[in-house]
Amino acid sequence: MTGFAAATRLVAEREIGVLVRTKGFWIGYAVTIIGLFAITVLPAVLDSGPPKVAAVGSDVATSLAGKDLDVRTVGDLATAQDLVRKEEVQAAIVRDPSPTGVRVIALYDPPRDVVTRLATAPPVDLLEAAAVSTGERQLVITVFALVFVLFAMGGAAIAQSTVTEKQTRIVEILVSTIPVRALLAGKIAAHTLLTLGQVVVLALVTPIAMRLGGQAQLLAVVQPALGWFIPFVVLGFVLLAGIWAVTGSLVSRQEDLGSSMGVVMILVMGPYILVQAFFDNAAALAVMSYVPFSAPVAMPVRMFAGQAHVWEALLSLGVLAGSVVVIVLLASRVYSGALLQTRGKVKLAKAWAHAD
């Protein structure tokens, strides 16, 4: 007989071996990384600098000095209009008797970025300046939530591997060889390790991507939150992994997996939607940052927004770790009760009661 630890290690070894040889695993991960680069680098690449305008007459050109515009001086209105029609410039600017002194000539729509650059804004003093704009905040929150959902959905591989074992009946050989809990522990350990690896790589790549995208300033704010994100994602993953395993153990065929996935899908998608919806509501976010299922997204977001202290993050992490222990223990009971029932769908209560 193999001991618990050795059995767990062997199960984990096999799971990892199988998963890293799956094309889908690498494709999914590559898409995540490419997506990360896309949202950080692309805006900088696509940003073509200040809007181009044609100034009619050198006095107009002089009046535009100091504005964030790429000014090209032309001699007459016809040439300027021609440039606008050829879309070589966004707008032409001519002298005008109106109080603003200039008139803007554009092709289809009023060129908003040119107009705002021409306007004179009053000076603004912020009493408590936010380090990041609302837009940037929303973007970062979306990315955190999305990454967590991607990894959480990756837990589906645990459910699939469990169903495969049930469907092929190898589960009988496994259960007669090693403790059921070692089987569960091995699966959770394997997929958690893989997730940890992926998250760490992602966390290392993100600063690179952000620097490439010229977002060093935002990076300085994101980085600490990124550090918090890793333990939260990993613990959040273990929490869901136990539930994924139960999801798999309740059915006997891959085709039926969809029917038992409802609960775990709500637990994965619910926090994602809620955090996005309430990212501006500090009180709601505070509550969510302590609820184990939403904490992995909500707490790093609060850290990022400067809404939470370090002790809050540690406390939330503690709550999360505690619930991981409870959920995994509950899951292992249901899992071992359902594992050998290879006919149809197993009722949760029946699996719990070990009514084999």
Add this chain to the structure above:
Amino acid sequence: MLKVSSISRTFGDRWVLDNVSFDVRPGRMTGFLGANGAGKTTTMRIILGVLAAHGGTVTWNGSEDLPSFGYMPEERGLYPKMKVAEQITWLGRLHGLDRGRAKSNTDELLEQLELTERAGDRLETLSLGNQQRVQIAAALVHDPEVLVLDEPFSGLDPIAVETVLDVLRKRAANGAPVLFSSHQLGLVERLCDDVVIISRGVITASGSRDELRRNFGTPRFELVVGSDAGWLRDDPGVAVVDLDGPRAVFELRDGHSDQRVLQAAMARGEVRSFTPLVPTLGEIFKEAV
């Protein structure tokens, strides 16, 4: 010796096994016979510890510490996407072998089962018969002390049956008790040293094959004489089962002696043969079930 003592088991309020007891002796092939749903698989799962008994014990050489089992479940299954040799080696390690030993055992078994060429193929690419052989390898890779095989021959072609049989006989000859269930009576008859028959959760017969043959069924005799054997019908001590010209199969009524029938036949003329008939396992099975 693996001893199953008074095992009972219910599913809900239905008794599936009731006071089941039998022995699986070392070095012997024990056939486990029973109709579908008689309780064979449940008994095997309890022996393996996969399922709990509701009363009774399973002991190995007098101790409740069970031996290492080589198990082949009735509904076969291995990882379809894993390579054959890799899979067997992994199972060997799961049973506690170190990597080197697991690998050498795997190679040896695949060779014996004529699967060496397919060692690097994924299981799902093999024919069903070959998958079955891999399943045998999976049950044997860790040199188990006891083999428990649920319907090991179903789905095998005759050549594969011989190959597998060879491997199993070797294990038995090396002293491992082998318990296997089957509904192919002819095969069991040819293979088994011992037979256990279960019917609706109750053991109805168990013992060595020859013992069962002696004890089961009313003794029958076959008599072949030179001329017509019709006169046997008039003998009050004889019940004729079958009569075909000079050949008759009969049973004896209470107290009648087979020698008296033989003397009577010789007094009437030539006797070509006079044989006690041994009941086949099929007949014993029908009677026991």
